[in-house]
Amino acid sequence: MKFIINRDELLTPLQQIVSVIEKKQTMPVLSNLLIQVNEDHVVLIGTDLEIQMVAKLSLLPVEVGNITVPARKLLDICRLLPATTEINVELKEDKVKILGGRSRFSLSTLPADIYPEFSDLEGDSQNSFVMNAGQLKKALSKTLFSMANQDVRYYLNGMLLHISNKRIKFVASDGHRLAFYEDEIEQATGLEQQMIVPRKGVQELSRLLDDNETDVEIRFSSNNIKITYQNLVFSAKLVDAKYPDFSRIYSQPLNNPIQIQKQLLLEALTRIAVLSHEKLKGISLDVSENLLRISTHNPEHDEAEEEVIMDYEGQAFSISFNVQYLMDAVSNLDSELAILNIAVNNSCCFVEEPEFTGYKFIVMPMQL
Numbered sequence: 225m226k227f228i229i230n231r232d233e234l235l236t237p238l239q240q241i242v243s244v245i246e247k248k249q250t251m252p253v254l255s256n257l258l259i260q261v262n263e264d265h266v267v268l269i270g271t272d273l274e275i276q277m278v279a280k281l282s283l284l285p286v287e288v289g290n291i292t293v294p295a296r297k298l299l300d301i302c303r304l305l306p307a308t309t310e311i312n313v314e315l316k317e318d319k320v321k322i323l324g325g326r327s328r329f330s331l332s333t334l335p336a337d338i339y340p341e342f343s344d345l346e347g348d349s350q351n352s353f354v355m356n357a358g359q360l361k362k363a364l365s366k367t368l369f370s371m372a373n374q375d376v377r378y379y380l381n382g383m384l385l386h387i388s389n390k391r392i393k394f395v396a397s398d399g400h401r402l403a404f405y406e407d408e409i410e411q412a413t414g415l416e417q418q419m420i421v422p423r424k425g426v427q428e429l430s431r432l433l434d435d436n437e438t439d440v441e442i443r444f445s446s447n448n449i450k451i452t453y454q455n456l457v458f459s460a461k462l463v464d465a466k467y468p469d470f471s472r473i474y475s476q477p478l479n480n481p482i483q484i485q486k487q488l489l490l491e492a493l494t495r496i497a498v499l500s501h502e503k504l505k506g507i508s509l510d511v512s513e514n515l516l517r518i519s520t521h522n523p524e525h526d527e528a529e530e531e532v533i534m535d536y537e538g539q540a541f542s543i544s545f546n547v548q549y550l551m552d553a554v555s556n557l558d559s560e561l562a563i564l565n566i567a568v569n570n571s572c573c574f575v576e577e578p579e580f581t582g583y584k585f586i587v588m589p590m591q592l
Contacts, residue, residue: 225261225288226285226287229266230308230309230311231307234281238295238298242299243428244272247296253334256295257295258336258339259336261288264285265282265283266283268281275428275459276460277428290336291320293333301327310324315333318333320333351413351443356437357435357453360433363394364394366394370397375398379466382420385419385420388415389415390408391407392407393405396426401552401585401588403585403586404583404585405583407582417444418467420462420463420465421462425460440452447464476571478568478574479539481564482565482566483562484532486557486561486562489532501522502522505549506520506546506547507519507546507547507550509542509543511541513536515534516532516533518532543570543573545587545589553587554575556583563576
């Protein structure tokens with residue numbers, strides 16, 4: 225196996241693939257990158273058995289072959305070489321020799337035939353659709369922060385993707401808050417399907433999408449999803465579970481809407497958060513006509529209070545929230561105005577935009 229490649233062409237796909245590979249592995253080969261040198265291209269593959277990243281680079285190899293090499297070591301070598309350096313990669317016995325400018329490296333290897341195969345799309349029930357990469361990235365960025373992390377309700381450790389012909393919905397929740405984003409894609413799909421993409425897969429996919437003008441092809445079966453983007457193929461095993469029905473939360477009666485300048489609210493919340501409880505992050509909202517009073521205290525008996533002018537007519541009431549949850553929601557609004565709709569029974573708060581109804585953030589109250 226032997227090929228020559230420019231350092232700049234290799235660096236970006238290497239960075240994208242290595243981000244998938246866990247630093248601590250029970251199987252040594254999973255710390256490695258699989259290199260497949262074919263007649264007219266080189267394929268780089270990294271996986272943690274739950275998600276996989278594949279990059280295909282066009283070039284004329286000197287000698288075909290397959291091998292695995294330590295992924296992070298190869299990335300560090302490539303990253304530290306001068307820009308535009310021609311890198312010569314060659315397999316000699318059980319070592320990969322790397323020559324770049326005046327630098328010489330020798331990496332240990334493991335055989336390619338022991339590299340685990342990632343379960344591809346299975347069965348005949350495969351479906352696909354195409355959407356804009358910028359559209360997908362926006363949807364992910366507005367919802368992914370609400371995903372649970374290592375929750376025993378494993379279906380929450382991921383994001384619900386629901387395709388319904390031209391409508392596509394993204395839902396993430398950790399049980400205390402929920403982010404909902406809905407949009408429309410250009411082409412009708414004729415599909416009606418729900419799937420749960422795992423947390424790490426959502427995060428890696430969001431980092432991967434950096435060209436808003438490119439389209440992505442999304443293919444899926446009952447247990448896998450595969451997304452083709454530029455010269456990369458991203459695959460993930462879907463979470464085998466049913467996402468809870470959250471639609472009932474929309475049917476409850478609400479107080480009159482609170483309309484408030486987004487930036488004013490965000491700045492006030494940020495200041496009040498300084499003295500909130502280090503772990504609980506609780507704050508109180510006292511709502512009265514055209515006035516919002518935000519306050520908090522902590523075990524050290526520190527206190528903070530701030531008043532914000534807003535547009536509200538109705539009964540006065542008080543409710544408490546995790547300040548970080550509110551800040552996450554408000555900071556993700558695109559409009560200058562934030563709309564807060566709080567349930568009459570104080571069971572939840574909807575954070576929305578005045579004109580675009582496709583994005584909603586729901587946060588549950590807390591007891592202080």
